[in-house]
Amino acid sequence: MFEVVGATLPVIAAATYYFGVTAFLVIAAAVVGAAGTEWLFARDRGWSTLRDGSGLLTGVLLALTLPPGVPLWMAFLGGVVAIFLGKVIWGGLGKNAFNPALVGRAFLQAAFPITLTTWVAPLGGTWHVAPSTLAPPLMKPSVDVISAASPLGLSKFQHQSTDLWSLLVGNTAGSLGETAGLVLIVVGLWLTIRRVFDWRLPLATLLTVALFSGVLHWLSPSSHPHPLFMLCSGGLLFAAVFMVTDPVTTPLAPRGAWVFGIGVGVLVVLIRSWGGLPEGVMYAILLMNAVTPLIDRKFMPRRFGGKS
Amino acid sequence: MTGVAFMLGGRTFRHGVHPAEHKEATRSRPIERMPFVDEYWLPLAQHIGAPSKASVSPGQKVQRGEVIAEAGGFVSTFLHAPVTGTVKAIELRPHPSGKQLQTIVIATDAFASQKITTLERPAQDADAATKAAFIQRGGLVGMGGAAFPTHVKLQVPKGKTVSFVVLNGCECEPYLTCDHRVMVEQAEQVMRGLDLILELTLAKRGAVGVELNKPDAIEALRQAIGTRPVEVVGLTVKYPQGAEKMLIDALSSREVPSGGLPLDLEIVVQNVGTAAVLAGLFDHGIPLIERAVTVTGPGIRRPANVMVPIGTPVRQVIEHCGGLLPSAGLVVLGGPMMGMAQKSLDVPVTKGTSGILVLDQSTKTVSEEPCIRCGRCLEACPMFLNPSRLAQLARAELHDELAALHVMDCFECASCSFSCPSHIPLVQLIRVGKALVRQKGSSQ
Secondary structure, three states: HHHHHHHHHHHHHHHHHHOOOOHHHHHHHHHHHHHHHHHHHHHHOOOHHHOOOOHHHHHHHHHHHOOOOOOOHHHHHHHHHHHHHOOOHHOOOOOOOOHHHHHHHHHHHHHHOOOHHEEEEOOOOOOOOOHHHHOOOOOOOOOOOOEOHHHHHHHHHHHOOOHHHHHHHHHOOOOOOOOHHHHHHHHHHHHHHOOOOOOOHHHHHHHHHHEEEEEEHHHHOOOOOOOOHHHHOOOOHHHHHHHHOOOOOOOOOOHHHHHHHHHHHHHHHHHHHHHHOOHHHHHHHHHHHHHHHHHHHHHHOOOOOOOO | OOHHHHHHOOOOOOOOOOOOOOOOOOOOOEEEEOOOEEEEEEEEEOOOOOOEEEEOOOOEOOOOEEEEOOOOOOOOOOHHHOOEEEEEEEEEEEOOOOEEEEEEEEOOOOOOOOOOOOOOOOOOOOOOHHHHHHHHHOOEEOOOOOOEEHHHHHOOOOOOOOOOEEEEEOOOOOOHHHHHHHHHOHHHHHHHHHHHHHHOOOOOEEEEEEOOOOOHHHHHHHHHOOOOOOOEEEEEEEOOOOHHHHHHHHHHHOOOOOOOOHHHEEEEEEEEHHHHHHHHHHHOOOOOOEEEEEEOOOEEEEOOEEEEEEEOEEHHHHHHHHEEEOOOEEEOOOOOOOEEEEEOOOEOOOOOOOOOEEOOOOOOOOOOOOOOOOOHHHHHHHOOOHHEEEEEEHHHOHHHHHHHHHHOOOOOOOOHHHHOOOOHHHHHHHHHHHHHHHHHHOOO
16 A cells, blocks of 8 residues: 555655645645544554555545645545545445545535636746635635646637647646656556556556547547547546556456456546536546446456356 | 566466475475384374274284275275384374374384385286275375375276376475475386376376476486376476366366366376375385475474375474474474464374474564455466455355355465465465355255
């Protein structure tokens, strides 16, 4: 678990570089919310559930999916909900059906839709702290951020493309952890080599998005963006490395992993292309989480010496 | 699962794990002979099947090699005095399995010549049944660890044929090197044993499967082949390759049907050590009264491969190897993956004892964490089962579900426990689950 936490460090560094110290504050708030809730409900087990690092990881991952301008109290609340609704009520580590960080984010998006879709342009300065960051709880945050549309928003609503280089370098608007594509690719390769996660999950997801959106683009280049844009924009790379690979909420067996990844890929393209939202990665994963027990049932390895 | 190096090279089966091999300490040490000790303990149950029936009584003098117990059924075998001496008692004694079992205790005659009383051999042209009965009379069992009576496997039932004989020289358990040494030092006998098995089963071809970490054994066996229709196949180092179903898969890419036997694929598998003893039995009439044992591990002073008379107390074998180091911890009979931890050293070496492994106190005990569904046990299980699920079901005592998920296919290789990052005692729980299913089946 701590190896994955370690793998988020380069992503946190990139977030801090682009969005200033405000990124750091948001992460801290979400971690305090997540780890605090973990501690509160696991007191009878001492600190043991904190020591495995999973609560910490949930907090960090949640924060990295949030817009840079999110008020700290919202990040904190998201952390609380992620652990409580996403993990504690299921019975703790290993028992939850849905990715806890995404549960937290889904809650925030439902409760505060505007804040969660208000992006700011990067490179506001290292010591820049957006005024909305420090907004007091439940007060309307002053909307004085210089808002900017994310590449997917630009593509969907203004039919404006963003060049691949910006997407890879991270010089675009977006959630804290999702903009720097190159950093995510390197981290993902590292975790694959270290065998920390099942490589089939991210590979199946990304291949499916590439293929599906590739076909759409080939059929109608004007209404469907290039597959490389689809791969590198939004939260897809981040999710492929850190969300799709969560062992707890994804299928056990290798064939199941392929099915899960393909399902996520198809849903991402469907939501992005025909849904009301510009981005669909979160819902795609949560939906596939929901059918994971079914996939497990259907795609277990055939037993040795049994009929195929 | 620590890299790809072990996946290169020879043929192998699917799934499995690669524990650290730890064979350096003993793999190049020739088998040495254990001197006789004062007393031998011979449990009547040293094999799979019905226990043997004692044919001697306390006070009786016995010669080395003489029958002291007869087979208690077809799936059972004979037992012989490993030493010339006097039967001291027939009583309950600790057994490596942890139970107290009927044991013949023989006190050694210190002045006897210890010449082996050999068995009368059948004629060259005797029929298969006579020869099988002779093997049973020789007390032969599979020496890889399972100790299944050899004559049962070599007596092909009516209507069945055998086309292929496999000798198992994998020795995939970490630490153990006794089969390795037997192959290097007794390659001719191993091949001679294979001849006998081919002859008995009327099989056309044979193969010896040896993992590639024993190049000298592969070389020695290839030298000994001569004109035989036999192949020595180097196999990728992976555990549990020595399980017969895995070995058959590795050699022929065929799967023994669930619940079935290698015979269903017209294959018979025997351990290389068994083959060597079989040669001694047919050529010289020597029954199974001793076996090669690897005495090793970080807690032993002088690791060695030792030819030990069956029934020698483990404590004496350890003393022969310089005794325990102060740091010695758990003592295991067999290998670390499938061996049995002992609570006392006052148990005998039996026909199935391939190793005496002394771990040290630094061997970590770990605490169990929740299952995070990583699926590593699935990718380890050579029978393609779902160990994490089976363990959950065993905890909940759901025997119907356990049976439906084929828990009885598990042969307890422990690859799942080995691969679990949360240190869940998977194979131990599955063992409980198998017992539940058996209990349920017998009560119906």
